[in-house]
Amino acid sequence: MTSKNILVVSYFAGITGCCPAEWLDDKVDSLTKLGHKVTLISGMSSAKNTNPNVKHYRIPSLSPTDFKTESSELKSTHRTIPVSAWLWSPLILLIGYPIDWLLIAFTNGLGGGKISWAVTSFLTSIWLLLTNRFDVVFSTGGAASSHLSAVAAGTIFRKDITVELQDPLSGSGIGRNSRSAQLLALLERFIVKFSKKVIFVTEQAATEAREKYKSDNIICVYPGARKFEVSAPPISHNKFRLLHLGTLYSNRNFNTLIAALELLIKNDKLKESDIELINLGEIYSEYKESYLKKSYVKQFPIRPRTEAISFIQENDVCVLIQHTDERSATTIPYKFYDYLNSSKPILGLTNNKELEALLVSQGHFHANISNIEAIANEVYSIYEQRNSLKTYTTTINPLKQAEKIIEL
Template sequence: MNKKDKWLIVSYFMNLDGCAQAHWIDDRLPLLAKENREVILLSSFCGHKYRHLMHVRVLSISMKSLKEEVGYILKRTNWSNSWKIVSEKIIYILFYPLCFLENLIIKIGGESQWGWILPATVTTAVICLAKRPDLIYSSGGPVSAHLATGLVARITGIPWIAELQDPLVGEDISKSKFSKKALAYCEKVIFTTAKKVIFCTIQAKESAEARYPLGKGVVIYPGANIDIIPEYINKNKMDKFSIGHFGALYQSRNLKYFLAALQEAFVEEPDMSSRFALELYGGIFGEEIRDQIDCFPYKVINYHGMIKRKDSLIQESKCAVLLLVQNADQRSSVTIPSKVYEYLYLRKPILGLVFNNHELKTMIESHGHIVADATNIAQIKMAIIDYYHKWDKGQLDDIIQYVPSDITVEKACEQLIRVAESSIAENR
């Protein structure tokens, strides 16, 4: 590929620490630069601006998305915490009535950031006219990036590849009937217009291609960013058998079954409770999930809240076992949490609570780790006790038993470049 070839990369989230949807793009930018790809970026105001690249950011026109974007902008100011809190309260008061009215009229679902479609479409068109990119690459997450780029690609004829970080259609994926229809339409636009459609799981690709058998699907695992993963740390030297969960807990992705299994494990192994710690990092959303944690009868849970990505990786490397929890519903059959790639590369023991996902189960077990059904308390209890016995004997951190992972960002970027090259070549 000629080094003058330009990519226009469009994603709602970019350069936002702790946001997995942003990391997909953020991690690949240095590698694209090494491969002499010239990139132009378009995103929302949620993340920081890349100063060394042409990075255009635009605001949404929907009240709900705009409120969130202004909130992110406030967090980046140098104001005192008290002023930030006051400002956030004022924004909430001003925006709440409009957001409430908007939700009554438009029930497309907050996950789509629909209010970003029009500003992103106009901006994408202007960039394409001014800079004439050779490729448009959208990634999300929010489908607004795909709809904006799809319309412009159809009009201009510029080759477009769309990366679906999550499936758009399927059981338990969307809530309202309107949302289901809207996302199904988005999927149709993507498949009928894009040169290639990138999925992050084989099952997601096969499910979508059953509806659109056009041969456009490609699977690329996002992989681990090995440049920021810390060195291996042996946890057997520590006093506590610690299991760490990193990431948000929400809806059916919660600790209900894990905590029930842990309580049974403590009964079966009475000495374990005094030597155990459950370390939780990330957001907790929902009163029911908070109650599950607060009402656990053993005082072994430490909640640390949300921390920066690099700090999270350091804490992951210090845990005896890394806990991966999938949603206990059908969306999990076609998705793989991006956190698993960091876990695998760290070569720390993993306890994967997997729901109806043979692809993820095989991935974890093939690297030497343990998988239990996400809703099977007996299986989870056995896995906890098995790891505890290994830790007690000093065998848990024998790194040889865990297969090195080659699912990396570098590999993903190589695959992405090949897809881009073929798409550009077809258009010439």
């Protein structure tokens, strides 16, 4: 494949514990390993990318609220605000405050779209497109502003634009309220109209978008994740340990899994002393206290990604939990790909037929998140096979997936 010069726009990059940032970092890693040169524009609070094939520009938001948040994030990690950031101060006064006021008036809040960052990242993109030759403009990440500025700047310069939507911007349950949902839906329509390629990360989301927009520039690409070489200490315990990485909240929780474990204990198939259910991350739930009263439930603080991936090796099963509502139908948690790389069996508590099919195709286990008896059966099946389960491999290669992004 011919080496290309790629302008990448993503608000989140290099931030520990931030899924969109880890996703972006993996993508940039894959693109450079494929021999491409990357110029990255990200938010001010990102950690500097040190890859020699990456030029990284960290740009502040104009919103006074977002600028303050970015500054606080820098201070919390003992970094200083770049001197260049203060050059944007006049625009913060002239444009930032009005943007905040308009968003609050129209949508009753600022939300997570980082809309004012679209202005600074757009101006930076314009300057880079004027002074460099790029083959592709590519945007990804959770903040909608990344896509707005990338598509606008790429369209002006008639560049091939690829947008990867880590989650759909429109649909059931998306948006803080009806007005923010309307703005996101308009942005999604704008992206589809002016992009060369729009990537959704599930077939269901891509199919729904093709039907909605009657457009043939929409495809699905499962992202995959880079595989880290981590130490794998021998398991030094005699318990059957189930591990969930990440935050539990709302209706993505341990309720049905604990009910299934209690059912197995009641039926004398498992003993409380034989098992541990671990959450590596925070639990934002009214049920947290009742979870932790169980002798077999443990909670540990979130760790940096490589440490968390290393910790997987000390456990028997990776647990993947989806929401019980409609948002799960078009999404796949990014941790799924780290789980696939771990070689450990995965138990998916799913609400998504596509994810179930992926788990089956890779040889793993699943049960519907709401079906307690089915979950119990899958847990017990893994428990019985625990000493004879194979070492798992995955067919989803992040380099091959990244190739699809810049194929035009």
